[in-house]
Amino acid sequence: MVSFSHTDAGTAESVWAAAHRGRVGAGERASARSVSPGSAPLLPDPSVRALRVDDLRRLVVVAAHPDDETLGAGGLIARAGQAGVPVTVVVLTNGEASHPGSSTHDPARLAAVRRVEVAAAVAVLAPAALVRLLDLPDGSLAGHREEASRAISAEIGAGGPGTWLVAPWRLDGHPDHAAAAEAARHAARDRGVSLFEYPIWAWHWSTPGDQVWSEGVIRTLDLAAEDRLRKTRAMALHRSQVQQLSGLPGDEPIIPAGFAAHFDRGYETFIEAFIGSETETETENEVDHQLDPIDGPSLAGAFFDEFYAGTRDPWGFETRWYEERKRSLTLAALPRRRFRAALELGCSIGVLTAGLADRCDTVTAVDIAEQPLSVARARLAARPSVTFARLTLPAEWPEGTFDLIVFSEVGYYFSAVELREVLRRCRGSLAPGGVIVACHWRHPVPAYPLTGDQVHAELGRLAGFERTVEHRERDFLLEVFEAAPARSVAQHEGLVP
Structure with a gap:
């Protein structure tokens, strides 16, 4: 995993904005994205393409923590909700580990606060959307992938064409995001669903030319004015993350203004994931075959x-x-x-x-x-x-x-x-x-x-x-x-x- 902290300076939004110069303007949703010849590419390989929502019939969004859904896919949720598409948001943890140094909010209190916040935020994005709270432990999702995968599978149901599963990006650098992505991939096996992943922390620790951005097919969704408004209002409701809990050390915002700027764009970015076909038993077994956390050195x-x-x-x-x-x-x-x-x-x-x-x-x-x-x-x-x-x-x-x-x-x-x-x-x-x-x-x-x-x-x-x-x-x-x-x-x- 990438080593980073929310207190790091991170990559400024102006750097990403410069990399986006020359992109097709907002509102031209059907066209592919490009960069001007003289600018740094946003994502060097493969090219960025438009995300088409014409065939979206059901949307299941997975969040490792409350607020992931709004940061990474709030605009998509809003778009689906306004179109009458059934939306379910599966929140794997309560995010109780967000402020480990707080002297005013212990994990139990943070969990209670963030459960209320995510319910309110999703209601703003798509009033008819369902929210499923799994109460898995924040910070150790890797040990609960199978439980998460089963819950996601239950929400997908029969799946099939038109069903979209959207989850955190497996290369986002946060171990819980990687675990959520793996759980989603396992749940998607043999369901005929479209799987997309959204970056969050990668905007913070990576740069436009970073090799990590060549690890998939990148798609962008232009956001209409109403989509952006709903997303902005929903993000503001995650008060425990965007505001300080108090003036004491350890209660600082997890999402300060500089980081929040990455999610105030006129579009959202998704990585299209391609999944093979496996039986349920083989899928469960594959969880045990992942390469982390320990392996030996290469043979010389x-x-x-x-x-x-x-x-x-x-x-x-x-x-x-x-x-x-x-x-x-x-x-x-x-x-x-x-x-x-x-x-x-x-x-x-x-x-x-x-x-x-x-x-x-x-x-x-x-x-x-x-x-x-x-x-x-x-x-x-x-x-x-x-x-x-x-x-x-x-x-x-x-x-x-x-x-x-x-x-x-x-x-x-x-x-x-x-x-x-x-x-x-x-x-x-x-x-x-x-x-x-x-x-x-x-x-x-x-x-x-x-x-x-x-x-x-x-x-x-x-x-x-x-x-x-x-x-x-x-x-x-x-x-x-x-x-x-x-x-x-x-x-x-x-x-x-």
């Missing part, structure tokens, strides 16, 4: 040099039926007959590489250890379309773009931090319409920093991608990820619309 090159010492094929790629069968399934899972350029991360002795060479015009295969690479080079010496390189990922990375990246039996060698960097690099190297195929052993190995399930859970959170193939066995997990919205093989073949 010395580990692999020692592992390969004195042996050609320590994993039995050439001899085991298990490996031959898994390799065949991996190649069969590729959604196209032919690829232009493939990147194989962790090619070892090149057995899978040979299969990829039959399906790809070129293959770039990399590994951290020289011994297996020497075997791989000899195996494919007659295939000039295949090149090998010894690289230590992610610090070293091959040049070029690829329409296929193979990430097989290598992800759990990285620390959580380096795995995320590897996945970021993969996305950056992927050509438009490219494919990531991943396959990993599921049984725990004490020497590895992560498990295969943890690796695939992180892949499932890769913004802008959706899981198009999922093959799960006791021994391994094989998945394919493509840029959303993705088309199935049958759709590409014209067999279905």
Whole structure:
């Protein structure tokens, strides 16, 4: 998580305003956002697009704390309410930990005050909206994700087209916001809902050019005058946050004027989240596969040099039926007959590489250890379309773009931090319409920093991608990820619309 405090100076709204210069003016809701050529981009990758509300039929907004709903989505709630769209706001905690240094308001009193405030604020935004208060502990939502997810699921109901679920942004930097986002994502599985996330604290600690803003598809909603008025009035009702509780130390406003300015814009910003499909049991299990809070360091090159010492094929790629069968399934899972350029991360002795060479015009295969690479080079010496390189990922990375990246039996060698960097690099190297195929052993190995399930859970959170193939066995997990919205093989073949 990002380390920050509400007492920090933070990024001024004027900095964000400068980054927004050249955007299409308020009121032109159907057009995409842009920035003038001479200004810093608001969100460098991907481009900012308009949020269309034409198909909105039901709105469920999740707030980690009272006031999140107003700050991040107050205008959207107001718009939906005026259009007669049913709105439910699910408030996960009472926000009782907002003033830990207060000598006038203990947590119980703060909880009571903030419950009243959020009910009043939502009533101003959308008088017919329902408010659900879950009373989960403020500051430790990570330990209550399943409970939160079940409650959100109950509010979604059958879901389906036109149902929108809106929650805090998983990259907002606040642990409760990340937990709320994960709970929402799990609740949204298999419901056919549209999922959007709203930033709050990221406006404070990040800057317009920060890499974090490339982590999703950004959409903005222009606010009509009535939307803005309702949002302003609702925000003022969260008095415990925007005003001082008293003149004593520890009772200062949590949302001072400089920070509040980020939410007085003529538009709201949402990150569109793409979710795959999982069974309820698998979704609950995935909660346990997250990478935080502790993981080991990445395995160094010395580990692999020692592992390969004195042996050609320590994993039995050439001899085991298990490996031959898994390799065949991996190649069969590729959604196209032919690829232009493939990147194989962790090619070892090149057995899978040979299969990829039959399906790809070129293959770039990399590994951290020289011994297996020497075997791989000899195996494919007659295939000039295949090149090998010894690289230590992610610090070293091959040049070029690829329409296929193979990430097989290598992800759990990285620390959580380096795995995320590897996945970021993969996305950056992927050509438009490219494919990531991943396959990993599921049984725990004490020497590895992560498990295969943890690796695939992180892949499932890769913004802008959706899981198009999922093959799960006791021994391994094989998945394919493509840029959303993705088309199935049958759709590409014209067999279905």
